[in-house]
Amino acid sequence: MGEIARTIETKLRAAFDPVRLSVVDESAQHAGHAGVREGGESHFxxxxxxxxxxxxxxVERQRAVNTALAEELAGPVHALRMKVEGD
Known part of the structure; x- marks a missing residue:
């Protein structure tokens, strides 16, 4: 797991105390597309x-996640796909 993925995981654990959390770097699947950084960690x-x-x-769930990750979304993270559930 890369540094940005670890930061995402740490922030989401602190903000929501999840019962399930998975952070997957999907950058390799977007090679050649806009926003992909050398070395990955741009699409999650x-x-x-x-x-x-x-x-x-x-929508509120997605906004809450976006708020928790505002710094990453303003910088190194180009795209964030998510599945957010109450449990």
Whole structure:
């Protein structure tokens, strides 16, 4: 796991105390596309489930994740695909 992926995982664990969390670097699947950085860590998939999301709508859940990762999304992360569930 790379440095950015570890940062994403750390921030999401601190913000939501998830019961399930997976952070996958999908950058290699986007080779040749805009935003792909040399060495990867530009495109990610996050699968997260946490009790904190139970009362939120799908859009609210995604916004909460985006807020927690605002610094990464403003910099090194070009794209973030996510599955966010209340659990």
């Amino acid at each position: 998939f996050v699968d997260i489930a946490a009790p904190a999301f139970v009362s939120m709508s799908r």
